[in-house]
Amino acid sequence: MLIIENLTKIYDNGFMALDNINLEIPDGQFVAIIGLSGSGKSTLLRCINRLIDPTKGRIIWNGIDITAATDDELRQIRRRIGMIFQQFNLVKRSSVITNVMAGRLGYINPLFSLVNYFPPQEKARALAALERVGIADKAYNRASALSGGQQQRVGIARTLMQEPEMLLADEPVASLDPATSHSVMKYLELLNQEDGLTILCSLHFLSLARAYSDRVIALKDGKLEFDGLPQEIDNERFKMIYGEDAVEVEIH
Amino acid sequence: MNTNPPRSRSALRRLLLLLAAAAILVIFSYGWTVTRIDLSVPQEPQRQRNVGNALRELLSPNVFTQDYEVLTATAPFTIGCPDAFEASPVVASDQPYIVVEPACGRANEVVTVRGYNFAANGLARVNWIAADGERRVRRVVGASGDNFITDGSGGFVVQVEVPRIRGSAGQTHTIEVQGRFPVGLPRFSDTTGLVIEKMVETIFLALIATAVSILPSAILSFFAAQNLMHPVRTPLGGLLLSFTLLPLGWLLGTLLLGQIGLLALNVGRLSGVSGATTAGLLLLGAVVSTRKLGGNAVMPPGFNPRALLNAVLFAVIATAALGLIGGLGLLFGSTFRDGLLGYVGALLGSLGSLIELAIVPIGGIIGAFTLASIGSTLTRQALKHTSAAMSHVLGGILGALAGMILLGLTASIGLTAAWLSLLTPVAAAGMASAILPLLYRRFVHRPENPTTTDRAIRTVLSWSGAAAAFVVAFLLLNVRQALVEGALPPQTVAFEALGIKFYAYVVQAMLIGAVLGGVAGAMAGTKANFPIGSVLYTVTRTLLNALRSIEPLIMGLVFVIWVGIGPFAGVLALALHSVASLGKLYSEQIENIDAGPIEALQSTGANRLQTIMYAVVPQIIPPYIAFTMYRWDINVRMSTIIGFVGGGGIGFLLQQQINLLRYRDAGVAVLAIAIVVSILDYASASIRERYI
């Protein structure tokens, strides 16, 4: 269970990106976060694993207060929370398998990392993760040699190395074409259904949220605008979230 | 109506432009005077002749020499043609010989000299040897110099005038032709040999200086990269505790780790390869056991004896390994003294003695950081759960201790040189800059959502606090005297403890530090998030910029005093300057990397070091290679002139040649520099192209 209480984020320049957000997310839920760009989706996701430190409020996950964790505790917590990104955030010059194994760093003795050593079982684990997302044959290619969809699958394999209980996905398909988008979303669905991961996924398109999520959260100017089932979003709600002029587009 | 304001504005602009032009004119005229430009000087004939000669010689570098053989042939000549004269018969042979026609004559008559069997196209001259043996050169008719040139088959026909020599009538003189002919191919001159030798020295000087600077500047570059350092913040309590533990850690480190290191060094040196191998295996075993300790198990947060043991073990192993390497280096150095292995032996031997010298301080540093990190890890939990009031009390105590140590340190540095005593007021100002804004936040106004005004107030408060502390420390410590009179602070000993002398001056600084640190710490509390990264960034950048602004030639002067004239001084000067310059260049490359992978690895729970190893390092390797090449290129240029201040290399030779007015030799050195620099320029550019 993830509980977010009175979460507020004010950036150093004084901009309030999140305004008193309250949420309760039970384990195993697939939550879509929608909203216009600039509405605070990325900020919300990054506050959960504290890539951004919240200004106020608490985030409690399985009884642990993430917002109060010390650096060491935070690293322990982060190991259990995977994250994938719109820009994939791979090291482009490194090989695919190195990128994937890097997801395991939180478990590895830091002294090994100084000499760039991974125990053999971690290499096997990385190959298995790549197998799962269907690109084991690319393991020794440079990450930059892969297509966008493949790179995002490498990103997913990297989080698999963490053996996560929760996955934060920040617009994971926004840089991909529609067909590839669906294939990546299918992997997230698989992780949600097979591994029971809680998934928080910000999305640009409502149609994707409708197709994959159990629950939709909408942000507008840093405030919680809507929290409910995907099918509850009718035309009126849609215009509240996206503005009067918006028209819903389908993505197939 | 509408056109009026723009027109007035353009008038104003025109006026400003005019003023600017006038100002530029004034500045340039002043510059003209200051640099004493006088166009009549270069036109003085004597100076023009001098520079012409010098340039002519510089442009005729004596790169090559040639061996010559001298061929000589003679024929008799009788002055005045007596009646009974009969020319002696000429015997043709395959040796060089000459035929003179007529074989007698009066002064000022022209005679023809034919030569045979000399070497082709060589220089030759005619000598007139009188009866008394006096030899004078006879210029051949129509020639401008003493020499003429033989034809393609080694022969010649020239005409000379019979000289007028008093009382020589009837005497028989000798006409001699001497030819100078090249033997074999031209070869490099001795100067060239010397220049090549010095050029090799120069290139290696630059290479070593560059190589030595890579590691320090790579390490410094991480501290000088804003994107890495800016987000690094740490709870003040842990930081202050770590800082106060540094001296204790240093002491323990020098005593325990330093001795372990020395022991390992002696094991390496005395027991030879087999003993060192055993010791190395033991170390390896220890490493393997830490691997088990590191394990994959989920570590419970909070007190973690494994992590603690790991840290201590790592410190011991690192020091011992370094000692062992040093010992082996010494052993190697004393075993291999000759031949190619001798070079390697000398290198390893001096590395070994460097480690021998440094192992105790290194142990101290490792000890200091190990204890500091253990301290902050152990107390992180405790500090987290302290009450607010307690956090301020603790903050006050720890802040006072840390402030005391910091200012004690700066004051001790200030004891070494007058201007370094400025460090203490600067550090005091840094501490004090936090106090007023904290007071303001606590007692006046704590904005939820700071506005521009709030931030402006903070800035003003922070600067005024800093200024006040600076002035107070400046006056109390009598820095004025140091600055104006260059006098060091008085070395009166206040008391002695633990064998360390505490000077009154240092104690005073420590008191100031205790007060400022105590107040700031108490105001902030141990839970405050201290921007340690920004502080380190600022200190590193300032240091690098200051170092970079000192020209290597000036550094060279200092190092020549320290280690004497020679390439070693040059290596040190160039290396130091390269550290500063590469540190800055490298850090800019870090600031240019893609931040995405850093964020991604942080989100997996990797620690800071791991994030750097896997997200930053792969991205910076290509630009680091490129900039290292670039720096080598610069270092070769600089090493060609570092010799002018005694730093070794070709510059030293060039300076000597110039001082001895041997411009043709200097020309060789100049030519060599031009060739090497342009080759390297090209090579480094093409290597850089490949990586950028």
Ligand SMILES: Nc1ncnc2c1ncn2[C@@H]1O[C@H](COP(=O)(O)OP(=O)(O)O)[C@@H](O)[C@H]1O
């Ligand atoms: N580091 C930052 N400093 C200041 N403002 C920021 C920063 N990051 C994001 N913002 C602002 O916060 C708002 C929310 O940003 P973000 O969370 O990235 O929105 P979204 O992901 O929904 O597009 C935006 O208006 C953005 O400009």
Ligand SMILES: [Mg+2]
């Ligand atoms: Mg976003």
